[in-house]
Amino acid sequence: MAETTRDRVTKFFQKNIANRVMRHIPIQTLLETTGRKSGLPRTTPLGGRRIGDEFWFVSEFGDRSQYVRNIMTDPNVRLRLRGRWHRGIAHLLPEDDAQARMRMLPRYNNVGVRTFGTNLLTIRVDLID
Template identity: 70%
Template sequence: MTMNLRERVTTTFQKRIANPVMRRMPFQTLLETTGRVSGKPRRTPLDGRREGNTFWFVSEFGEKSDYVKNIKADPRVRVRLRGTWHSGTAHLVPEDDAQARLRSLPRFNSFGVRTFGTNLLTIRVDLDD
């Protein structure tokens, strides 16, 4: 799978500038996966919406995203919501209408994913608590 120019630019910006800054913000929502190669925790800033014991979000590059590859290798994840960590199990939901899902999520995240996304994929995390 090769990345197009938009994906390369967006990914480089996120990995080198946006994500390191956002990970330091105490109330930024984070997804923690286990690296499929390294076995180390990998934290990705994102946004979504909690509905009861379920957390929903949309991946902008679908199965090309490293955190989606990590989820496929090990679906056990943690999500930091409002500064508190929650364990859960992530599920890829390709049958969900990702565009409709984006309309139900916080606007700031939806704008970025809609603007830069090339292969939208809904992800549901069933939280343990």
């Protein structure tokens, strides 16, 4: 599926404005992946829900998201939840019904995913510590 102008504008806004601000909010959930080309840590603010030892969220651009591509190369991630870092293993779940999954996640986090999402993908992170 080709990237639309809306996708490009949304990604530009997220990368250059929203994510830069959100990373500095102490209670913001952050996903840290390893850059598939650089090998450097890459941090992405996101929303989702912890359920037991799992953290669930939905990517609005699916396998076109840079952090999803990083996960495909190395599923070992870190998550900052409520100010504390946890190690985990991320699992891409294309067979999961992302629309149904979003009904189980916090509504305010899903506004952007519902509004701008064009290739929804459910992701589960199994928390190690």
